Amino acid sequence: MNDRRPTLLEYALLGLANNQPRTGYAFRKVFEATPMAHYSSSPGSIYPALQRLDERGLLESSVGDGDTLRPKRVYTVTSEGVEALRAWVSQRVTREDVIWRPRELMLRFSFMGGLVDDDVSCTFLEQLAVELDGYARSLEEYRSAMPGHGPPHGVLAMEAGLANVRSMKTWAKNALRQFLPSQRSDGRG
Amino acid sequence: MNDRRPTLLEYALLGLANNQPRTGYAFRKVFEATPMAHYSSSPGSIYPALQRLDERGLLESSVGDGDTLRPKRVYTVTSEGVEALRAWVSQRVTREDVIWRPRELMLRFSFMGGLVDDDVSCTFLEQLAVELDGYARSLEEYRSAMPGHGPPHGVLAMEAGLANVRSMKTWAKNALRQFLPSQRSDGRG
DNA sequence: CCCCCCATGTAACATGTTACATGATTGA
C-alpha cells in the first residue's frame, strides 16, 4: 500500500473533484484547456493517479449505466478526500514553499473557495506576503554580491526573479483586502 | 544508448560546466546555495545525470591525482556540449515555453552570457515579449469569462498569473535595452 | 462507411526522490 502524501497532480485532481465530480476524460480536458494548473493531461498520468486516489479512499468512483465494456467512470471526492484537501490548503506558508513551490501555493489558494473559512485565506495571504518579503530581501542581497562587470545575463535573470517575487507580494496584499473582516466597525461612517 | 534530448537538469549542469569545470559535489552546492535554478541537489539526481552527459559526450571528466578509491572527478564541457547548449538557448521562444516552461526560459537566458552574440539575447527578449503579450491577452479573455459571483479565489489566482506575466514582460522590455545595438548612430550627437 | 471526438486504459521507459553506504580531509 502507498501511504505517501498525495502528489501535486493528485491534489489538483482532488480539488477539481471537490468543485464537481468528473470523469477521467473531463479532468484531462481541464488540464488541457485551463491556463491555471500546469499539469500533464496525458492518460498515462491521470488515470493511474485517479486509481491511486480511489484506492486511498480520497476519491470514489461510480460507473454509469454499465453493460458496456469500458464503462464511463465518474469520480467524486469523499469526506476523507475533502479533509485531506482542507489540511493541504491550510498548511502554514513556508519560505520553502515560496522559493521552490510557488505554483503549488497558487493552486492551494485557488482551491480554498467554498472549502475553508475566509480567515484561512486571510492567514494564507498574510504569511505569503511575509515570506515573499523575506525571500525578496535575500535575493537583493544575493544580487548585490554579483559581479558588475562581464555579461549582464546573470544579474538580469536575478532581477526577473525579484520582479516576480515583488509582483506576487503586491498581489497578495491586494488580495488580502478582499478577505480582511470589514474595516469599518458598525459605529460611525 | 539514450539519444533523448537532455533534461532541464542536464542543461543546467551543462551551463554551469560551461562557466567553470566542477566536481559533482560543487554542482550540488550550487543548486543548494543559488536562488536561481530550482533543481534537486540530491546525489541521486546529480551523479547519474553527470554520468549520462559523460556517456553522450557532452561533458568529459578527469580524475584528480588518482591513487585513492573514490577519486575526485572534475567535469568539463566538451565542444559538443557547448554546441548543444548553444542550440538550446538559441531556440525560438514559443507560446508553449511561456506557458509551461518559464523557468527553463530564464535558465536559457542566464546561460547566454559569453556563449552567444548579443543579437541572440536580443531576439530572445523580443520573442519573449511578444509571446508574453499574447499569453496575457488570452488570460484576460479567460478571466473575463469567469463568474463574478461566488468565492473570489479563482479570479484572484487568475490575476496572480496575469500580474506575473505582465511583470515578466516589463522585465523583458527593460532587459532588451541593454542588448539593442546602440541607438545613436555615429553621426550627430 | 469513415473519421473524429469521447473515453479508458496499459507497457516500456527515463527521471527524480529518499535512504543508504562509503571513504577522504581538515580543524578542534
Add this chain to the structure above:
DNA sequence: TCAATCATGTAACATGTTACATGGGGGG
C-alpha cells in the same frame, strides 16, 4: 581522536512521459 564537511556513488521506489491499444457514438 572525533566531528564536520568534502566527495562519490547505489538501490528501491514512485511518478510522469510516450506510445500504444481498445472501443462507443455522432455527423458528413
